[in-house]
Amino acid sequence: MMKAVTISDVAKQAGVSKSTVSQFLNQRYDYMAEKTKKRIEQAIDELGYSPNIVARSLKQKSTMTIGVIVANILHVFSTQVIRAIEDYCNESNFHVIVCNADDEPAKEKRYIDMLRAKQVDGIIVFPTGGNVDLYKDLVKQNYPIVFMDRMVPGISVSSVLLDNEKASDLAVRTFVKKGYTRIGMISPPIVKNITPRTERVDGFKKALKKQQMTFYPEYLASGEIADIQVMMEQLFKQANPPTALLALNDRVLVEILQFVKAQQFNIPHDLALIGIDDVSFAGIYNPELTTIAQPAFEMGKKAAELLLYLIRNKNVQEEARVYRFEPKLIERTSV
Structure with a gap:
């Protein structure tokens, strides 16, 4: 079994001290002569030295x-x-x-x-x-x-x-400015531990109230991603379905778009749409999708x-x- 190459071996080969090699390995070589650096590099290369990261992390008390x-x-x-x-x-x-x-x-x-x-x-x-x-x-x-x-x-x-409440508020204000009154929202399960969901839903309700609009509980649909297509079907079987929808996140938006395609809805003529999260395809989808971007x-x-x-x-x-x-x-x- 071959003996592991150590810092001492590198130091000996390069003709420098162990501490100089250690400084080189830790990239502390501001005042190190270029010739010294080259000799150490050459010694490391010739000997095939690889630093013992585990040993170093134990010594430094950091991995x-x-x-x-x-x-x-x-x-x-x-x-x-x-x-x-x-x-x-x-x-x-x-x-x-x-x-x-x-x-x-x-x-x-x-x-x-x-x-x-x-x-x-x-x-x-x-x-x-x-x-x-x-x-x-x-x-x-x-x-x-x-x-x-x-x-x-x-x-x-x-x-x-x-600022999740503000994200919903921006969307609602945009819908209202364009004249929409029947505004809905699609969300994954609203779980209290998942802050963005609860805050975006609360923000949606507050924004409607601020705009003196009616919040229709039947227009807020939430459920597992796999069930969104069925939820959308039920939503649009209502006598007066929403004419504008806010997608709570990117995965919800994709499900809505699949439903829209299957039903051959025209966006925004049949349904206006805004998604929270700026998806990569938003600018090339037809029509281009209005989104609320997070500075991720x-x-x-x-x-x-x-x-x-x-x-x-x-x-x-x-x-x-x-x-x-x-x-x-x-x-x-x-x-």
Whole structure:
């Protein structure tokens, strides 16, 4: 069995001290002569040296790794947030492990336990809200954690969210401005732990009231994504169905568009449509789709900034804060 190549071997081959090689490996070579750098690089290459990351992380008491637990990786928003987190962490030499919890508390708990076992330095989580005691333990241990897209009542953890009520308000105001009075909304199951859903539905009701419009309970349909086609059929069997619809998120929007296509509805003549989440095909769909965009990349970057700050300042007691981001109306031709 071949003996592992060590820093000492590299130092000897390059004719420098072990600490000089260590500084080179940690990219602390601002004052290092170019010739020295080249000799170390050459020695590493010739000997086939590979740093022992586990040993280094034990020494530094940091694995330079974070975990990200998303509720559902199929959402455009989740994918964009992950990308922004990864970009920011990469610049800071942190690695990212991504987990998909499917909004299942048991799965979320398994992932948190797994990430802790792997000694990740902190976690960004889209919380299911079902592991309150576990979150409380993490807070008590001063473990670096940031909530994304959601809040959990009674848990003192900083959260990064959209101003969800404003997103619904922007949509309702756009419909009213164009003269629509029978306005409906389609949502996945309205679960109290899933902050964007409850806030967007509340925002929808408040916006109608603000515009002195009637809220028709029968125009608010919520259910599993797989059942949306059936829900839409029932919605349009009513004597006076809605003439405008707000899709609560990107996956709901896709289901509505499939129904519209099957029924050969004309948008916006038969049905006006706005979706929260700016889907990639919105500008090339016919007609182009009016959407309410979330600044997903900014939100992801903010979550990563917060987490890395907590990791680097573990001994500082930080007060938990909620960071709200502004939604943006992108007017196209579906209204």
